[in-house]
Amino acid sequence: MYPSGLRFETIVVPTPYAVGPANVYIITAPPVTLIDCGPNTAAAEQALRAGLASFHIVPEQISRVLVTHGHPDHYGLAPRLQEISGAQVLVGELDLPKLADVGTLALTGQLLLKTGIPAAALADMGERERDMGGDLHPQVEDAVGVAGGERLAFEGFDLQLLHLPGHTAGHICPYDPASGVLFSGDTLLLEISPNPLLEPDPKDPEERRRSLVEYLHTLDVLSHLPLSRVFPGHGPVIEEPHTLIEELRRHHRDRVEDLASRMTPEGKSAWQLALELFPDVEGFDNFLAVSEVLAHVDLLVLDGRAEPVERDGITYYRRPG
Secondary structure (H helix, E strand, O other): OOOOOOOEEEEEEOOOOOOOOEEEEEEOOOOOEEEOOOOOOHHHHHHHHHHHHHOOOOHHHOOEEEEOOOOHHHHOOHHHHHHHHOOEEEEEHHHHHHHHOOHHHHHHHHHHHOOOOOHHHHHHHHHHHHHOOOOOOOOOOOOEEEOOOOEEEEOOEEEEEEEOOOOOOOOEEEEEOOOOEEEEEOOOOOOOOOOOOOOEEOOEEEEEOOHHHHHHHHHHHHHOOOOOEEEEOOOOOEOOHHHHHHHHHHHHHHHHHHHHHOOOOOOEEHHHHHHHHOOOOOOOHHHHHHHHHHHHHHHHHHOOOOEEEEEOOEEEEEOOO
């Protein structure tokens, strides 16, 4: 237990995704609350039940599920837990569409086509996900949106909910100011750089969100917090969060310079640049590669070091002048 009264346990559940297992955190103080819950698979549910049992808790005792962000490896079991216990599901209000409306996937597909990615590659991504089995994008009924700034009360302490966009528009991270403990979801990960994903803008779904611009601002916010330990959505505990923040900033600066060196007067699509940077990726990793490239090109455009041009429904980026 931390001096603030914070007490929690960690349950690791499998996912069918390349990122590997996900961390579920259970706040054992009443009302019993999960921070994330894992994907909607039988294996994840079995692991979650076994983990809860090891702490003498049954799913029926869960009062709340706080979803850090609207990706299926973090929210997938929420409808099942609602069914079992009537648990309230909380999520960042800008991520509510991901939990409630599968139409966001179609909008993302339309934005992807503007990057130059072939339709066949999109179809392959969909087919590979279907091959994983099950309903990996379940709809969550009656989820409650939070904006950030709220406090989540427990017996003896509370957690502050921080809106930290970047990886998704509505990413929420619970924070205990008294101890400096942050539950970071996919905002900070020790072993991989969180991907600034291509997504529709929640305020204008036909436009693309500038995810890396948001994420770099989030890193600025985190750098000014007295963080002690960070518990991420995947992988081990982050013991030196401020060192990691600086490493992430350096990674993004280096990536921007790499892409700047690849600009030409004629222009290249994000898909062409992704193939240059990541020639061996396939399946869902194509989406991650294009997202990575496009997010960094956004910074070049903001700095006047690249400019977009439209040709045949595809956006190309060229060196100005």
